[in-house]
Amino acid sequence: MSWNPSRLLGIRLNLFLGETIAVPAPAMLTEALQDVQIELGDEGNDGFQLTFGAGRKAGILTTDSPVFAHPLLTPFSRVIVQISFGAQYEVLIDGFITHRQASPGSEPGSAALTVTGEDIRVMMDIEERTVSHVGLSPEMRVFRILSQYQRFLGGPPVIRPARNSRAPSPLERIPVQNGTDLQYLRKLAEDYAHVFYVEPGAAPNINAAYWGPPPKISTPQPALTVNMGPDSNARIHFSYDALKLETSAGTAMDPRSRTLQPVSALLDIGRTLARQPARDFQRGIVRKTLARYRTGGDIMDVLDGGNAAAQRSEDALTATADIDVAEYGHVLRPRRLVGVRGAGRQLDGIYYVKRATHSIRRGDYTQRCTLTRESLGAAAQQVAI
Numbered sequence: 001m002s003w004n005p006s007r008l009l010g011i012r013l014n015l016f017l018g019e020t021i022a023v024p025a026p027a028m029l030t031e032a033l034q035d036v037q038i039e040l041g042d043e044g045n046d047g048f049q050l051t052f053g054a055g056r057k058a059g060i061l062t063t064d065s066p067v068f069a070h071p072l073l074t075p076f077s078r079v080i081v082q083i084s085f086g087a088q089y090e091v092l093i094d095g096f097i098t099h100r101q102a103s104p105g106s107e108p109g110s111a112a113l114t115v116t117g118e119d120i121r122v123m124m125d126i127e128e129r130t131v132s133h134v135g136l137s138p139e140m141r142v143f144r145i146l147s148q149y150q151r152f153l154g155g156p157p158v159i160r161p162a163r164n165s166r167a168p169s170p171l172e173r174i175p176v177q178n179g180t181d182l183q184y185l186r187k188l189a190e191d192y193a194h195v196f197y198v199e200p201g202a203a204p205n206i207n208a209a210y211w212g213p214p215p216k217i218s219t220p221q222p223a224l225t226v227n228m229g230p231d232s233n234a235r236i237h238f239s240y241d242a243l244k245l246e247t248s249a250g251t252a253m254d255p256r257s258r259t260l261q262p263v264s265a266l267l268d269i270g271r272t273l274a275r276q277p278a279r280d281f282q283r284g285i286v287r288k289t290l291a292r293y294r295t296g297g298d299i300m301d302v303l304d305g306g307n308a309a310a311q312r313s314e315d316a317l318t319a320t321a322d323i324d325v326a327e328y329g330h331v332l333r334p335r336r337l338v339g340v341r342g343a344g345r346q347l348d349g350i351y352y353v354k355r356a357t358h359s360i361r362r363g364d365y366t367q368r369c370t371l372t373r374e375s376l377g378a379a380a381q382q383v384a385i
Helices: 027-032 120-125 138-153 181-191 299-304
Strands: 002-006 011-018 022-024 033-041 047-053 078-085 088-104 111-119 129-132 176-179 195-200 207-212 221-225 234-240 246-254 259-264 287-290 317-324 337-341 349-361 364-373
Touching: 011 027, 022 078, 027 033, 027 047, 033 088, 047 078, 047 088, 088 120, 088 195, 111 120, 120 138, 120 181, 138 181, 138 207, 176 181, 181 195, 181 207, 221 234, 337 364
Parallel strands: 221 337, 246 287
Antiparallel strands: 002 011, 011 022, 011 078, 033 047, 033 349, 047 111, 078 088, 088 111, 129 176, 195 207, 234 317, 246 259, 317 364, 337 349, 349 364
16 A cells, blocks of 8 residues: 655655565555654665554544554564655665554544664574584675575575685684674675675565675766755755774784784775865875774685775765755665765765665655765766756
8 A cells, every 4th residue: 555745746655564575554554654764874774664643533442543453563574665756666675673662642542653673684683693604605605694584585695706705624714603694794794895785676575685895886866956946956065074084004913824914994985986085185184093803713804805804984075965855856875876966066076875864754755865975076077967
């Protein structure tokens, strides 16, 4: 079932609920749905919060609204939120309820039920365990773990080999997982300067898991426009933090050669979106930190991973954008690029979308997004409109 937050442009919200597989929600729940908040980003788990009206009808002596007792709103029920623009559909989040909150209202019989949850990665973070991955390379360990969650993913994961990846000999060492599957997947990704995330696919109940180097991003999303009168579709605030730029270096003991090996971090995160290097803009002054690497049996993975064990620098230029989705006409997604125009030569250009918060209620759909870039000046002279 669905309800329409923007009748003018035909933006509709579709809610799916279920156990292992989510199906269209009952009409009673979609009619009771009052507010939707969704937090998406390139770090940590994505999250959602749904608020339902759960008041008792006047003149009917019942203990609770049926919303409170509905089995589809109990912990670890699956929730999928989908948005449609005319014939175009996009799943915003696919996850599971982890928290419930009841709020009696000020009017007689009024109340609200709020359910909060995280994307499907939360199911990978339920059980801590000790597992030996004998003779398996990092990517084979990742595949072994993700194969257990195929009922939630619905499609094969994308796994990219780590640099200098190899399967360790059992006589040399045995990789051991101590903790939840999600913790181990993220630890492996950190060791090799990789990323691990799960995003909803084009259809409900289908998710794409990715473990590998930060993917190259090519086509930017349609531009955010400011200071251009009726063509403006966002309000943006920019800030520059000179302390975010870091270089990191140190040494680690290589157990094979019994010698100290250098471990260092790159000054960038693989994107060149600014015309002026941040180091030049900051008069060459950059914070210098000691490399942080994990000691123990997997130190060879640290050395094989090149700069994986050290810190990476963050983008210094940050933009916070408030977007009316009806005016913008699109859903801005994280882990992608977007253009900005109308802010001037130093601030226009292409940015990386780091976070996106969706706020949806009947008649209103807004986004607050965090955009980042290394420094000032646009490397690209044109943006997609």
